[in-house]
Amino acid sequence: MPNLIKESVRGIEVLAPEDVLFTNREIFLTTEVDSDTANKLIKQLMILEQLDNTEEITLYINSPGGEVVSGLAVYDYIHLMKAPVRTVCIGTAASMGAILFLAGKKREMLPHTMLMIHDPAYGSGDMAGKKPHELQMYVDKLKQSQENIACIIAERTGKTLEEICEKTRQDSYFNVQEAIDYGLATGVVSCTNANKAFLL
Numbered sequence: 777m778p779n780l781i782k783e784s785v786r787g788i789e790v791l792a793p794e795d796v797l798f799t800n801r802e803i804f805l806t807t808e809v810d811s812d813t814a815n816k817l818i819k820q821l822m823i824l825e826q827l828d829n830t831e832e833i834t835l836y837i838n839s840p841g842g843e844v845v846s847g848l849a850v851y852d853y854i855h856l857m858k859a860p861v862r863t864v865c866i867g868t869a870a871s872m873g874a875i876l877f878l879a880g881k882k883r884e885m886l887p888h889t890m891l892m893i894h895d896p897a898y899g900s901g902d903m904a905g906k907k908p909h910e911l912q913m914y915v916d917k918l919k920q921s922q923e924n925i926a927c928i929i930a931e932r933t934g935k936t937l938e939e940i941c942e943k944t945r946q947d948s949y950f951n952v953q954e955a956i957d958y959g960l961a962t963g964v965v966s967c968t969n970a971n972k973a974f975l976l
Contacts, residue, residue: 798824802834809842809872814850821853821861829858835880836864841871844896844921851928854879864965865889871896874960875925878932883962891950891960893929893943896921933959 797803803820807813817835824833841847854861863880870892877883877891885891898914906914926940933940935958955961 801828801831802836805835805837805839805873805876806867808840809847809850809876811843811846813842814846817850818853821850821857825857825859832860832862832882834862834864835876836866837869837873837877838865838867839869839873839876841873844872844925847872847875848924850876851879865891865961868892875928878928878960883932883960884965885952885955885961885963886965887952889952891955892947893950893960894947895944896925929960935959 794804798820801824803817803824805813805817821833860881861879862882862884863877865877865883865885866889868890869877870890871894874891874893896918898918922941922944926937926944929935929940929944930937950958950960952961952964956963
């Protein structure tokens with residue numbers, strides 16, 4: 777991505793686009809969620825809150841999801857913050873990407889974006905050769921992750937755990953209006969009011 781050139785009384789400054797957006801209190805999740813991504817997001821949130829714990833921070837999300845533990849670390853940190861965090865779906869916020877979308881006080885979507893929620897799945901390692909008690913350990917961890925995620929979705933949407941578990945048994949997709957009706961999103965970002973970063 778090309779850098780931006782800005783002329784000021786101090787001369788010519790070369791700025792990375794991410795730095796300009798960060799100055800505007802705008803940060804992005806556009807990859808899978810893992811420990812590196814989570815650490816980067818938490819550090820960015822820490823810095824922005826230290827600079828001003830009253831002004832809104834916007835987190836733009838276009839993510840297929842990823843690690844549950846890493847994602848919940850970011851979710852929990854956002855809920856510890858005094859600064860309000862607004863989340864905006866700019867493509868597809870799926871799986872853990874959708875859970876991080878739910879972390880926002882305001883949760884907005886661009887007109888043609890999608891959310892997807894589902895139960896967590898065991899995503900790494902080799903199950904072959906595992907003893908019954910070892911397999912049970914994985915099942916117990918999955919059940920705990922499922923409960924944690926279902927509780928978050930229920931809390932943010934006002935739905936019952938039974939309703940959430942029925943939805944998350946399979947991949948459940950929501951367009952903008954469906955997400956608003958279900959309580960996942962609080963509004964839509966209109967094209968006329970969208971951030972200039974998204975205008976052609």
